[in-house]
Amino acid sequence: MTDAADPATVLVVEDDASLNAALATTLKAAGFRPVTARTAAEGLRWFAHYAPDIVLLDLGLPDRDGLGVIAEIRGRSQTPIVVLSARDAEAMKVEALDLGADDYVQKPFGVEELLARLRAGLRHAVQARGSTPLVRTGDLEIDLGLRLITKAREPLKLSPKEYDLLAELAVNLGHTVSHKDLLRAVWGSERADIQYLRVYVGQLRQKLGGFDGAPLLVSDPGVGYRLAQTAPA
Template sequence: MVTETIILVVEDDASLQRSLVMTLKTAGYAPIGAGSLAEARRMRSHHRPQAILLDLGLPDGDGLDFIGTVRAEALTPIVVLTARDAEALKVRALDAGADDYVTKPFGLDELLARLRAALRHAVQAGGSAPSVRTGPLEIDLAARVVRREGREIELSPKEFEILALLAAQLGKVVRHQDLLKAVWGSERTDIQYLRVYVGQLRTKLGLADAPLLVSDPGVGYRLIAAPPV
């Protein structure tokens, strides 16, 4: 099963929503749009997005309330998009649980960079789970520590980010493009570059006798869900 990074775009300006959806699709994400809080709640419940782009001024309520609802249940990254740039409102949004605050008008490249950062921070903070165990491996997402049979393994920051992204989608294929985009942004697009890092990661994890990090040729990589040992 190939996983897609679903982004919920909550924006009542139909033209801007279409532009954001098109930009996200071009960048390799799977965007879904909502024009109201009620629709956003339905879409979030049905699709379980990995991040949310949220306008605050919506026809049926204040987006700040939606931030509170999301934060009460999950650590899904939220990037606020609004024309209101008052400092007090920014403070309220961030205190409510938003991860970032972007004032309209904004550049699409900057928005994508902020979205990538929010997604990375969610992985680094252990948004999916504080710790993932599979076979001999224990991956502590919050502490950024990896152990094999209790012994700590030293990884580079990039190697850990790759492993954390796979651990967050344990048992599912994560596409090459999604890994490249999440770890390097637009800096790297060559799949061979990713293969080198995955090769180094396999060696450090000592998985020759326990092939847990597997390749789906032409698609991506998957961390196998195996009983802890």
């Protein structure tokens, strides 16, 4: 598992060479670190070697059914698994989810939707980690497990969208998250109206305030936003 400030590692297990390569390019451009495999055996080997943050798994693999891969990963780890498959039978989806997959995306798929689902899976994994659910910066404390925010030890009330926005910034503490990535993560598509983002950033910035004379929510003009990394109070 990478540190929150590092690119998340995505293990792509997909036997179609052209789709495998396209996914790797897309993921890298979106700020992920892709690791690719084209068979179940190779995927499980890379899973053990790289300890990825999330797995993107095709069910139709040449050497073994992807359902078996889900079961084997779940036997050793709670790493999020997003199934990517052309199989549209409801029973297959139910079986994959019952075995422990976290999400199911059917081919053909939209890139924006896929990236949004990956980011959601990563956020949920961070929130579920009992060992490090807290993010602290200045006098701000964000409990991603309990969804509790305190500022100077006082509870801070946020709307659901404000919380989702802050959570995305928190798991990338100190690093700028692009406008497109925030739109994908919070609204599900980079094509969402950027004015929504500006409005919620303005509201969130006002609620978070600053620390030691500097704002906690920082704008990088033309690029995106970041949650400042400041020594806790």
